[in-house]
Amino acid sequence: MSSTSSERDTSSTYAQERLYLTEEEARGLEDLADQVVLDTLAFYDRFRFVEKRVVNSEAWKDVGRRDNLIVYRERSGPRPTYPSIRDLDGRLQIVPCRSAPSVKIVGWLQGTLEDEMYGLFADTDDSVQMRSSYVNDTVEDFHWLANIAEPTQEDPFRYCGVARCTLGRSLPIVKTRDACAVVSMGMTTTKHGERLGYYVVHSVDLSEPASNRHYVRAKASLCWLKCEQANGKVELYMKGFAAPMGIVPEFAAFPVLVTAVLGVAQTSDAAYSKKLHWMIRDTADAGHRTTPPPMDEKAVCSTCQVVRKIPVEIVERRVTMNRCSLCILCMHRAKTASSVAFARREMRSKRWKSIDNPRMSITDTSEDLQPTATPNVPDRAFFETR
Structure with a gap:
């Protein structure tokens, strides 16, 4: 060899912040991510058993292919004026951004489900940066703000946390977008008895001082499902949207989204x-x-x-x-x-x-990792910067 x-260079411009959550707040965020998985799984079941794995060309446009994957963009006709996103209370909220078409990826992956999940897994700032170097996504300045669920020896691909990152770099006339989201990953079993790997990125609104925001806050709800079939092959079904907010034309925002979602879609090579x-x-x-x-x-x-x-x-x-x-x-x-x-x-x-x-x-989900106590500070701030 x-x-x-x-x-x-992956240098971060963020001050390293910590997010303090109560057990109830943490559980609510984890439940929110789980609900996004269930919502996407319902679309996936419809795609398999009702649509027979045929994408409706009147509603979705084929905009690109990579290996055995096909990327679709929702057509402008049937798309609502604004997308909607689920909040912590489970309600759907309108996202006031027109340049936010939904994206869908379907197809087959080359590696095993374990390889896909190992290449996808990242539970530290450094491991996210390492993964970005493998898949060449558009994520920069990534920082985990809080742990919610952590991996165990029995479930080594499980993780849930709250993170912040920027998407791409600033241009002369377009400000950089950043995002704050609950990120959840892991493996489960479908009602059909199939092993399923999932990865969720879902924007959340937290009590963050407006003065802390240096970029335009984007919103996104994205979910990747990787389902192992009876023949051992792994099928990918990904669905979601990303709203850049502000004034950004769709032709400029959508290619950035496609690059990001394809990077997470194929991760066996990263493994x-x-x-x-x-x-x-x-x-x-x-x-x-x-x-x-x-x-x-x-x-x-x-x-x-x-x-x-x-x-x-x-x-x-x-x-x-x-x-x-x-x-x-x-x-x-x-x-x-x-x-x-x-x-x-x-x-x-x-x-x-x-x-x-x-x-x-936040939560004691690992026998090896002990939770850190939240300091008893009256009227505590949501964020603390060191």
């Missing part, structure tokens, strides 16, 4: 890179072994090698990328290795770093 290094990261690390740390190391340090001909950029670490909010030449045997090992085992290993590794994590832990 050979490698060269490069860096990707392979994450596994390779650990395999390379094991090889570097190994003194001597009686069995071959996970990564073969041998010369490889050009026809038997794969060149990949693998993020290896984040130093001062910069992702260090290694351009590695890997043999096809190592790639095969990475693809067939258990994603669950690697996810559990990451969880154990992060446990030792959690003492330096500034986020507030």
